[in-house]
């Protein structure tokens with residue numbers, strides 16, 4: 607076991623009981639006990655343990671001590687808006703090529719769930735510029751980001767993004783708001799040549815308006831998809847998808863910025 611796996615003061619740990627019951631807590635000398643509905647955990651026993659070890663509660667339920675992932679943190683964010691589902695964030699990140707060092711413009715910030723995921727991936731050299739029209743949402747989102755030590759990678763901007771994007775040569779522009787088509791001309795100006803665009807919308811009407819705007823504005827490789835995830839119950843003789851699932855969240859529309867030009871030579875011939 608490595609020293610990095612040793613649990614110490616100030617660490618966040620995920621106490622895992624089962625898929626429906628797990629808790630994130632901070633190791634803090636001032637706190638002696640952590641209470642769960644399956645008895646309490648004696649925190650003095652946690653210090654000096656390694657991640658992956660077991661700890662039993664006062665009523666002899668076994669919890670496992672895990673290091674929280676960004677997924678665990680984002681699921682527990684305080685929410686004052688609908689947040690983007692992790693299934694949609696995952697495909698968004700890979701499709702747009704967001705990674706270390708990238709400069710990403712995002713709107714709106716909402717609860718900051720997507721902002722946190724973007725910040726996590728652009729670290730340590732990259733930056734997320736996150737626009738939000740409502741100051742009170744921005745403040746709450748900032749707290750969520752601070753809690754997971756990701757606020758330093760985000761530049762929060764309290765502004766209506768339909769009025770313009772001040773950044774230039776951005777690698778990606780990502781939208782999760784009600785009227786993305788109004789932002790698409792600004793996204794075109796903000797992106798570098800070939801930069802990636804993504805927009806999340808719950809309804810088909812929003813998608814149609816956005817795709818039309820993308821075609822008019824100088825984007826190619828325009829693609830809309832829906833990500834549907836089913837959890838599978840795995841038990842001998844009973845392995846099958848769960849009966850209940852998240853049926854619909856929204857559609858993801860992707861595109862790449864190119865130069866806005868007049869008609870191509872072949873289009874001219876048809877005129």
Ligand SMILES: C[S@@+](CC[C@H](N)C(=O)[O-])C[C@H]1O[C@@H](n2cnc3c(N)ncnc32)[C@H](O)[C@@H]1O
Pocket residue numbers: 687688689690713714715716717718719720721737738739740743765766767768782783784785
């Ligand atoms: C669905 S929430 C975004 C949730 C966010 N992606 C998350 O995962 O937590 C949409 C947000 O966009 C903001 N918004 C709507 N129109 C906006 C605009 N024109 N400029 C900036 N923010 C806007 C809303 O105030 C709201 O907070």
